[in-house]
Amino acid sequence: VAEDGLNAWLRYARVPSASHHLGRLPSSVVTLNATQGFPVHTAGEELVDGIRGLFGKKLTVGKSKDTTATVGTVSAYVDKNPSAARGLPDLIEDGFYLKVSKGNVLILGQNERGALYGAFHYLSVIAQGNVSDFTITSNPDAPVRWVNQWDNMQDGGTHGSVERGYGGDSIFFWDGYIREDLTRAGQYARLLASIGINAVVANNVNANASILTPENMDGLARIADVFRPYGVQLGISLNFAAPQLLGGLDTFDPLDKTVVNWWQGITDNLYKRIPDMAGYLVKANSEGQPGPMTYNRTLADGANLFARTLQPHGGIILFRAFVYDHRSLNQTLDWKADRANAAVNYFDGLDDKFEDNVVIQVKYGPIDFQVREPVSPLFAHLRQTGATIELQITQEYLGQQAHVVYLAPMWKELLDFDLRVDSKPSTLKDIVSGKRFGQKLTGYAGVVNVGTNTTWLGSHLAMSNLYAYGKLAWNPELTSTGILKEWTTLTFGHDKLVHDVITKISMESWPAYEDYSGNLGIQTLTDILLGHYGPNPGSQDGNPWGQWTRADDDTIGMDRTVWNGTGFAGQYPPEIAAMYENIETTPDNLLLWFHHVPYTQKLKSGKTVIQHFYEAHYRGSATAQTFVTLWQKLKGRIDKERYEHVLFRLIYQAGHSLVWRDSVNQFYFNKSGIPDELGRVGNH
Ligand code: GCU
Structure with missing residues (x-):
């Protein structure tokens, strides 16, 4: 089994x-x-x-x-x-x-x-x-359909862990080297090929320079060899400071001739070993990673450095827009400070400065893979340079595969969102397919983070997310339920009850998770420092990470308006900016993303913010309880091993959803002092 x-x-x-x-x-x-x-x-x-x-x-x-x-x-x-x-x-x-x-x-x-x-x-x-x-x-909707693995070459010098990976150790790396036995890497490529994925970046965006030693380049060539039968190309994450860390140069300035030559040498050496290498992925000047701004160079100078070394070989570079300084933001002193502003601020003015083989990889939302975010406004700013949307299959903030959260409905909502660039239809899916602005290189990047676990992701049901990712990258018009039906048949067979149960659980799972975690666009409310898991609304504020809620005794939410807040709303094209600027036209589910309001603020639903919190948390956690009984109907209808494995996790999820409910509700009751109208919180 x-x-x-x-x-x-x-x-x-x-x-x-x-x-x-x-x-x-x-x-x-x-x-x-x-x-x-x-x-x-x-x-x-x-x-x-x-x-x-x-x-x-x-x-x-x-x-x-x-x-x-x-x-x-x-x-x-x-x-x-x-x-x-x-x-x-x-x-x-x-x-x-x-x-x-x-x-x-x-x-x-x-x-x-x-x-x-x-x-x-x-x-x-x-x-x-x-x-x-x-x-x-x-035909595929977009040419770039990549997977990113956040696998570490080494971790404290001992093994191959996976950053934000919940399915075991790396299938690629061990102890600072490429594994001898790459059977699993080949099996992974087979799965990916079957859903249309054409490249895998094997190592973490927080990259070790040591991946570029001659010995490790030989190892990378072995990975490419096991991928090749499946048409999956290998990509590599680079550490921007590698010329210094590994090459012994005294600089990694992207405009320095010795640095340029060093990278050209590395790239040529890689292509000697891997003639069909896909290219590079680079995280620069973000969360402590080195980058071009260290030398007062632009992000375009940084991306173009690699782009030019790749051009003779036909490779491309995915340069990440997830650029921000996690040390500089001051919540207490600066009402206008906002991490969400960073990407557009850094990339504005650079759109026409990138080489043709640069693609900007943009996380779907402006912060970081939260349960609910507005579409990143950067997608509306990149008109000459193509973009990939970065989605996260590994459920970092979304329950880490210990919770079932079927993500296709969320991705569909994002992809269907119309940014109204120049007041014309501009859905995100048409932007990342290149249709809207006509760029050649655009598409999808999914952070997957499978590991050595025999379920790949740590949970059988979580694999529907990987399947859906590939399918949507090929054709974003597919429906969430249609994809699920296909996946369920292929994974669990044709039994109608099995289908009904998996469909019901899956389709209710994202709304339920949003209900019992963070509501109304306040973000997920996981612990910020300890692994992004479990409820800790208090951890969001009072630190420089910038995932703030600005919750105090009377009010909550980030004021991102132009007239009185951080100005983030103004980064959208005018029609969308106007919608988010105005509290009346902001949808309830993003109210606290864009506005700072009293707990007693009335929503369009007629409820107050605080009452909505209470009710959503009771509703979402009640839904999670039903997943257990639903699944139990399948006893004997699927093999015991998978039945028990899923059941164990659903029981855990049901329990943990109650922990979420009570911690979040209690936290906001303690702050606001306003009891639940239905008498469940704060009246005893
Ligand atoms: C998140 C995640 C990090 C990761 C980062 C990134 O912040 O928690 O582990 O390195 O995103 O996407 O670069």
Whole structure:
């Protein structure tokens, strides 16, 4: 059963009435120009394994007179069948064409990776029990569909931990080196390829310079080798000060000639070993990390340094917009101080200064992966330089996989948000697909942080988030429930009750978590210093981290208006700025993000802020109790190991939601002295 965990949604478990469908399946597989170790060859193997597992049918390899699955690139196909070219649709990079007709299957990718994606798509369709004829053309919405792992090379010199990872140690690193056995890295690449992910940055954004020693470069090449069969490219996080830390130079000034040469040497050496390396990811001048501003250079000077070294090799650099100084903010003295302002302040004026192969990686919200944030206004400011949206699959502030929180509904809300740039429709999904402003390099970056745990993320149900991330990066029009249905079938089978229960729990989980954690845009209210877990509303304020709530005895919330506050609302395009500037037009769920109000402020719902807190916390934690009883209905309907593993966590979540409820409610009662109208808080 551990295998089931490792294979996640690629278990290829037998479908119901499998034997009735054999005639509608191919009997043999033909791969066009396949080379072992490359995606088309992998696609052939997956088809054989998949159809054997799903239907118990053994495919022969090579042409047969019976039905055939043919898989390869468009160009390989057209070389063999020149007359077929006219009938084929236009594909963009990584796209595929798939035609199923009476058991014959044609899978063509624009490139090898696309062919593999097409094979996985076909397997997913038949695994869901659909063996009828169909034809589809599928192109990705955006070219950059990356995963970031925050894996440490070393941790106090001993092992490979994962920052904000809740699923065990690093599958890549151990003791400062790349692991000898990279089996898990290959299995990870397989899962990622099946959901359209095309690159993985293996090491933490808080990067060790030592990843660039010759020995570790050799190790990185071994990671790239196990990724390559799946069309997953390797990316690397860099430490900006590496020329000094590792290279022995006395500077890491991005405009210094010796520094430029040093980085060019490193990049050339990496590409010698990994000719298809994806590129770099850089966190600079943030939370104590070194960067160009150390030398009074701009962030563009910093990004371009790497961009230029990558250009001869075709690589790209994802440069993070998560730039802020966690030491300089003073809450008590400065009413206008606001960490949320940092990204736009730092990047404004730089939009046209970046090289073509720079992409700015922007967290979805202006602070840090909170349960509710407005869309980062920086997305409206980058019109020439492309952006990737950074989402977090690992549930750092969202229960760390000990709580079920299905994130697709939150991501959908963000992606559907219309920033109204120049008063024109400007949904976030159209900005990160490059459609709105026409940039070529845009897309998605997801912080995943799987580990050695056989569930990958530490929880079976959390894997729906990884699945949904890949699916939405390919096509943000998909629905949260549709994605979930697919994932549930592939992971747990076809039982209707299993589906009903997982759908209900998942769809109620984000609203419930928001209800029992931080409401009305006040942020999640986890402990700020101790691991971002569990309730600690008091920890938000009185420190320089800038995730403030400004809660006192009478009032709460951040005034981010232009007329009286930090001015953050003014970073949005005018229509959106006007909406958030005005308390009347600010949606309730972001009220305290934008406004500082008395606890007795009336919401649009008619309730006061404080009463809303109390009620939401009772409601959310009550919902979490129902997850346990819902799940218990599935006893005997799924294997014992996964049933018990999920149940254990749901019982824990139910209990912890009560801790959340009572701590948060009590905290605000203690501050405000206003009891719950329904007599549950403060009246005894
Ligand atoms: C969060 C997280 C850190 C991480 C940082 C980042 O603050 O807690 O662990 O390094 O984000 O995204 O760089």
